Amino acid sequence: MREELEKLKGEAREKILKVKDEKSLERVRIEFLGRKQGKITKVLRSIKDMPPEQRPLIGELVNQLKHQIQKELEERKKNLEKEEKEEYIDITLPGKRPLVGRLHPITQTLEEIKRIFLGLGFGVVGGPEVETEYYNFEALNMPRYHPARDEQDSFYLDNNYLLRTQTSPVQIRVMEKKSPPIRIIAPGRCYRRDAVDASHFPMFHQVEGLAVDKKITFSDLKGCLTYFVHRMFGKETRIRFRPSFFPFTEPSAEVDISCIMCRGSGCRVCSGKGWLEILGAGMVDPEVFKKVNYDPEKYQGFAFGMGVERICMLKYGIDDIRLFFQNDLRFLKQF
Ligand code: DAH
Numbered sequence: 001m002r003e004e005l006e007k008l009k010g011e012a013r014e015k016i017l018k019v020k021d022e023k024s025l026e027r028v029r030i031e032f033l034g035r036k037q038g039k040i041t042k043v044l045r046s047i048k049d050m051p052p053e054q055r056p057l058i059g060e061l062v063n064q065l066k067h068q069i070q071k072e073l074e075e076r077k078k079n080l081e082k083e084e085k086e087e088y089i090d091i092t093l094p095g096k097r098p099l100v101g102r103l104h105p106i107t108q109t110l111e112e113i114k115r116i117f118l119g120l121g122f123g124v125v126g127g128p129e130v131e132t133e134y135y136n137f138e139a140l141n142m143p144r145y146h147p148a149r150d151e152q153d154s155f156y157l158d159n160n161y162l163l164r165t166q167t168s169p170v171q172i173r174v175m176e177k178k179s180p181p182i183r184i185i186a187p188g189r190c191y192r193r194d195a196v197d198a199s200h201f202p203m204f205h206q207v208e209g210l211a212v213d214k215k216i217t218f219s220d221l222k223g224c225l226t227y228f229v230h231r232m233f234g235k236e237t238r239i240r241f242r243p244s245f246f247p248f249t250e251p252s253a254e255v256d257i258s259c260i261m262c263r264g265s266g267c268r269v270c271s272g273k274g275w276l277e278i279l280g281a282g283m284v285d286p287e288v289f290k291k292v293n294y295d296p297e298k299y300q301g302f303a304f305g306m307g308v309e310r311i312c313m314l315k316y317g318i319d320d321i322r323l324f325f326q327n328d329l330r331f332l333k334q335f
Contacts, residue, residue, distance in 0.1 A: 002061070105316065109312040113306075120228075129188065135172050141287045142247045148245075148246075166206060166305060167207065170208055171284075174186075176292050180212045182210060186207070187207040189205055190203070190205065198321060204309050210302075210303045213301070214300070217300065255279045278311060279306035283303075284301035309324060
């Protein structure tokens with residue numbers, strides 16, 4: 001009898017531990033302690049058929065076993081409840097990949113422009129994005145009623161302040177503080193009240209360039225910009241200067257590069273012209289030198305200004321400026 005009870009004890013323990021949910025645990029309870037067919041219940045019931053001198057001892061043993069099994073059932077139930085509450089971790093699932101950040105394509109293009117001009121001996125300077133009318137227009141030979149102001153409708157603040165429409169005012173700020181020789185570029189944000197479309201955005205980036213010294217000529221400007229274009233777009237890229245007008249340079253030029261898509265034969269990107277405009281440039285107008293008390297007889301200089309978005313769009317074949325500012329990772333991840 002003892003042996004049989006030991007066997008039942010082992011069997012019950014094994015089944016209780018194997019059980020994974022409360023329903024199966026209840027099934028185990030019924031198997032052993034069920035009122036009608038429970039294995040232990042049956043043993044208890046059979047005691048009355050045993051010899052009277054054995055009954056007390058067997059009875060006690062069976063009762064002990066019954067309590068033992070009840071205790072184990074309860075413990076298992078508690079553990080199951082606890083396991084259910086705890087978060088279930090599936091260690092076979094693939095891990096979460098951390099997102100690795102990268103530089104915005106505009107920042108990358110700016111860095112590359114800076115690298116090229118630093119290599120040519122230019123320094124990098126900054127200037128305020130909130131400017132006065134004097135620096136943004138007046139000192140650059142664009143007086144109040146000059147028609148050139150029409151193209152640069154700005155965001156005006158109080159007291160003659162505005163968001164700068166170009167990086168050119170940094171030219172004036174640098175020349176006011178320093179005497180020649182000067183060789184700087186000034187990268188930064190600019191603002192214009194333009195309607196948003198594929199090539200216009202109210203905020204954009206420019207890089208201004210300025211070199212002032214004795215005997216600076218248009219050839220220096222050409223050589224400098226040709227070197228820049230070759231580094232930025234590749235040695236096979238051709239460059240041309242078209243006569244143009246800017247109030248703060250004389251003579252002025254617009255600079256084109258041979259179309260990087262069709263290499264000059266004419267395509268959709270260059271509207272069949274074979275050339276793409278990339279920047280404005282020219283020799284610093286003597287009127288500008290006078291504003292900063294430089295002697296125009298003694299010094300000459302060249303200046304240029306380029307749109308960073310435009311350079312970046314041409315370099316990577318991007319056809320909509322809005323993509324830069326929508327924070328769409330599908331676009332940004334490609335750079
Ligand atoms: N600031 C001009 C613009 O935004 C670009 C420019 C043209 C800058 C000629 C220059 C320059 O320094 O010489 O349209």
